[in-house]
Amino acid sequence: MGPRLKGFKKLTSVDDALFLFLKELKPTRLGVDYVPINEALERVAAENILAPNDLPRFDRSAMDGYAMKANDTVEASEFKPKLLKLTRKDSVNKGEATQIWTGGMLPKGADAVVMLEHTRKAEGGMEVLAALTPGENISKRGEDVRKNEIVAKAGIRLLPQHLGLLAGLGITHINVARKPKVALLSTGSELVEFGQKPKLGQVINANQLILSAMCKQIGAEPVNLGLARDQLDEITRRIGEAVKQADVVITTGGTSVGHADLVPIAVNKLGKHGVIIHGIAMRPAMPTALAIVQGKPVFILSGYPVAAMVGFEVFARPTILKLSGIEDEPRPVLKAKLTRRVASALGRRVYLRVYVFEKEGEFFAEPIRTRGSGVLSTMTKANGYVVIPEDREGLEESETVIVHLFNKIGGK
Amino acid sequence: MGPRLKGFKKLTSVDDALFLFLKELKPTRLGVDYVPINEALERVAAENILAPNDLPRFDRSAMDGYAMKANDTVEASEFKPKLLKLTRKDSVNKGEATQIWTGGMLPKGADAVVMLEHTRKAEGGMEVLAALTPGENISKRGEDVRKNEIVAKAGIRLLPQHLGLLAGLGITHINVARKPKVALLSTGSELVEFGQKPKLGQVINANQLILSAMCKQIGAEPVNLGLARDQLDEITRRIGEAVKQADVVITTGGTSVGHADLVPIAVNKLGKHGVIIHGIAMRPAMPTALAIVQGKPVFILSGYPVAAMVGFEVFARPTILKLSGIEDEPRPVLKAKLTRRVASALGRRVYLRVYVFEKEGEFFAEPIRTRGSGVLSTMTKANGYVVIPEDREGLEESETVIVHLFNKIGGK
Numbered sequence: 001m002g003p004r005l006k007g008f009k010k011l012t013s014v015d016d017a018l019f020l021f022l023k024e025l026k027p028t029r030l031g032v033d034y035v036p037i038n039e040a041l042e043r044v045a046a047e048n049i050l051a052p053n054d055l056p057r058f059d060r061s062a063m064d065g066y067a068m069k070a071n072d073t074v075e076a077s078e079f080k081p082k083l084l085k086l087t088r089k090d091s092v093n094k095g096e097a098t099q100i101w102t103g104g105m106l107p108k109g110a111d112a113v114v115m116l117e118h119t120r121k122a123e124g125g126m127e128v129l130a131a132l133t134p135g136e137n138i139s140k141r142g143e144d145v146r147k148n149e150i151v152a153k154a155g156i157r158l159l160p161q162h163l164g165l166l167a168g169l170g171i172t173h174i175n176v177a178r179k180p181k182v183a184l185l186s187t188g189s190e191l192v193e194f195g196q197k198p199k200l201g202q203v204i205n206a207n208q209l210i211l212s213a214m215c216k217q218i219g220a221e222p223v224n225l226g227l228a229r230d231q232l233d234e235i236t237r238r239i240g241e242a243v244k245q246a247d248v249v250i251t252t253g254g255t256s257v258g259h260a261d262l263v264p265i266a267v268n269k270l271g272k273h274g275v276i277i278h279g280i281a282m283r284p285a286m287p288t289a290l291a292i293v294q295g296k297p298v299f300i301l302s303g304y305p306v307a308a309m310v311g312f313e314v315f316a317r318p319t320i321l322k323l324s325g326i327e328d329e330p331r332p333v334l335k336a337k338l339t340r341r342v343a344s345a346l347g348r349r350v351y352l353r354v355y356v357f358e359k360e361g362e363f364f365a366e367p368i369r370t371r372g373s374g375v376l377s378t379m380t381k382a383n384g385y386v387v388i389p390e391d392r393e394g395l396e397e398s399e400t401v402i403v404h405l406f407n408k409i410g411g412k
Numbered sequence: 413m414g415p416r417l418k419g420f421k422k423l424t425s426v427d428d429a430l431f432l433f434l435k436e437l438k439p440t441r442l443g444v445d446y447v448p449i450n451e452a453l454e455r456v457a458a459e460n461i462l463a464p465n466d467l468p469r470f471d472r473s474a475m476d477g478y479a480m481k482a483n484d485t486v487e488a489s490e491f492k493p494k495l496l497k498l499t500r501k502d503s504v505n506k507g508e509a510t511q512i513w514t515g516g517m518l519p520k521g522a523d524a525v526v527m528l529e530h531t532r533k534a535e536g537g538m539e540v541l542a543a544l545t546p547g548e549n550i551s552k553r554g555e556d557v558r559k560n561e562i563v564a565k566a567g568i569r570l571l572p573q574h575l576g577l578l579a580g581l582g583i584t585h586i587n588v589a590r591k592p593k594v595a596l597l598s599t600g601s602e603l604v605e606f607g608q609k610p611k612l613g614q615v616i617n618a619n620q621l622i623l624s625a626m627c628k629q630i631g632a633e634p635v636n637l638g639l640a641r642d643q644l645d646e647i648t649r650r651i652g653e654a655v656k657q658a659d660v661v662i663t664t665g666g667t668s669v670g671h672a673d674l675v676p677i678a679v680n681k682l683g684k685h686g687v688i689i690h691g692i693a694m695r696p697a698m699p700t701a702l703a704i705v706q707g708k709p710v711f712i713l714s715g716y717p718v719a720a721m722v723g724f725e726v727f728a729r730p731t732i733l734k735l736s737g738i739e740d741e742p743r744p745v746l747k748a749k750l751t752r753r754v755a756s757a758l759g760r761r762v763y764l765r766v767y768v769f770e771k772e773g774e775f776f777a778e779p780i781r782t783r784g785s786g787v788l789s790t791m792t793k794a795n796g797y798v799v800i801p802e803d804r805e806g807l808e809e810s811e812t813v814i815v816h817l818f819n820k821i822g823g824k
Contacts, residue, residue: 038606041628103615151792161622334745407569407571
């Protein structure tokens with residue numbers, strides 16, 4: 001393979017790289033935040049949350065109507081109505097009925113509710129026009145959730161309905177997983193910060209903004225550390241500081257085996273474990289390196305934005321999720337037909353950007369023509385990616401592929 | 413159908429209801445916020461954003477190596493290397509080469525880059541071991557984006573890659589659609605606010621928290637207005653105020669045709685158009701009403717949490733998205749096999765909650781056994797829903813269905 005290896009002696013497969021890295025790192029949920037439930041949307045439950053009581057807390061009516069004893073309505077019908085005495089007490093005796101609204105607490109002694117539509121006003125009370133069975137039109141206490149039932153499992157991301165259930169149960173605060181802090185450092189003497197005017201030959205750093213946004217999307221907290229020049233001492237010092245203040249460190253740039261291969265060298269100067277994997281059998285993101293410094297993961301990503309994104313997706317994302325207490329959170333997938341043949345190199349796993357669209361009820365995936373991993377517009381033109389495995393030399397036209405979606409169908 | 417209509421004279425189909433409502437409302441994008449791009453993640457582009465310049469801004473090297481004239485390498489090979497003079501100038505003449513790093517600006521006069529691996533140090537300069545074609549290993553100016561090309565279309569939600577592209581182009585601020593303000597009012601004298609201790613017979617309001625979270629998930633801004641008692645004057649006044657301070661109003665409770673049918677009456681007291689649709693041929697959420705007050709949409713949803721969620725999903729969500737400048741944003745879908753038969757009433761559209769799981773590479777959808785639209789735990793046990801159309805009396809076991817996902821596969 002010679003030149004295609006770009007100086008790497010040996011490339012590790014994606015699966016081996018992630019497996020070996022996670023085996024060393026052993027990432028587990030970080031600390032816990034105790035938050036009010038109205039701030040807990042999409043946070044991760046840090047432990048199983050149990051119901052402190054039944055929900056509903058009492059038997060209640062499922063209808064607008066009248067509560068009574070079902071036994072008082074035996075054989076009642078439109079032609080043979082049963083007359084009941086109306087009462088306003090909070091209990092019902094034999095021969096009595098009391099008006100009740102949807103959601104209202106069932107009065108003592110009552111065991112059924114008749115709908116308004118099955119009643120008729122009558123002198124001395126009201127007439128029931130239908131026979132009821134005990135429990136009819138009643139929501140029983142505990143019907144939704146029973147006391148001590150698990151209402152949210154540890155490790156789930158809390159959705160609107162979880163919050164509603166917690167509120168209904170009277171829970172106001174819960175423990176959620178602390179958000180991992182992810183320090184982002186971009187290396188490259190040619191870079192200027194977003195917002196600065198580049199001189200000729202300078203490049204505005206896009207990676208920090210991209211990775212910061214990708215962190216936010218999975219509920220992590222980005223810490224932007226700005227730029228470092230291509231200088232070993234500076235990079236070493238900056239990564240050393242980053243490891244102290246964050247749970248995860250991500251660098252971009254300086255991973256090729258040329259002059260700028262400073263980041264892996266810098267990381268190795270910071271002690272155990274240092275770089276665990278460098279050079280991965282994938283495209284893009286081949287020069288990615290995975291490291292551990294003082295027990296914290298350090299992802300050394302390419303300076304090319306598309307390669308940085310793929311490196312984040314494949315290695316940083318699952319690690320950060322585990323630190324958030326989430327075992328796994330796959331993107332939505334979809335089966336689609338490939339619109340044209342795509343070639344790939346045997347022995348590399350390829351992350352192919354595709355644009356999925358629907359036509360006559362069928363989904364199609366159109367490969368985006370790439371011109372290198374620096375071409376970020378290929379990521380805005382795509383709405384998903386397809387993985388071409390290492391043992392394939394490409395994909396055929398009309399082949400059914402699994403697309404991992406990062407944008408909606410038709411979205412671009 | 414008698415009693416099942418619960419007093420409604422006529423039910424409108426879901427499609428007709430939404431069509432008629434949107435035809436009257438004619439929702440379009442609200443105003444515009446001018447925001448820095450590092451705060452624009454998942455905001456909606458308010459207009460087409462054009463590239464102010466080419467990206468990259470100059471021809472640059474795609475490799476670590478040496479820049480030169482391709483013509484100086486004709487017939488070069490490992491056995492017949494070409495000697496070139498090394499220069500440090502920012503231009504290259506015939507017979508000269510200059511060192512260059514990945515991403516570096518191509519010096520004037522050069523039209524190709526040779527990889528480090530294809531060179532050898534030699535006295536008086538360096539030797540090239542391969543013949544180059546003009547443009548080789550060069551990222552051309554404008555290769556990613558050309559000046560005036562659209563980099564983000566009006567109406568798209570901005571992803572990390574869009575922000576990166578904007579940053580790279582030197583754009584620091586953009587116009588995004590203003591977030592719709594959605595006022596949430598819960599009616600019901602039996603309700604207490606989340607955080608309060610309910611007395612016997614009282615119920616903690618879960619709807620406001622649920623709908624507030626559903627608004628946030630689509631980028632709208634909830635305005636919590638708390639509770640209103642079941643009293644016509646109070647409800648009328650509160651909705652009148654809500655319409656003044658928000659773009660959308662959502663009420664829950666008080667939509668059945670019993671005593672508590674106060675919200676539609678209150679809305680009609682507030683003038684044109686008033687209630688447009690009341691009673692929809694669907695399950696749950698049948699008593700939903702759709703109204704317009706002073707040109708603003710008012711969604712009158714059931715007090716039952718599951719019905720409120722379905723009413724929001726089917727009517728409020730698409731309307732709020734249009735006010736956000738998004739034409740449509742379907743949830744991810746998936747084809748799955750139904751694990752058991754489900755019955756439904758002809759003439760109603762049913763939103764069936766299901767739990768999707770994967771088994772031996774195939775997806776299955778397990779219907780959640782429902783016990784009424786008050787049972788919120790059915791929504792935490794589900795990860796998606798299936799629509800049973802009006803012309804079906806149910807779905808068969810093993811039938812392939814389309815699931816609309818609101819949580820990950822395996823998530824509950």
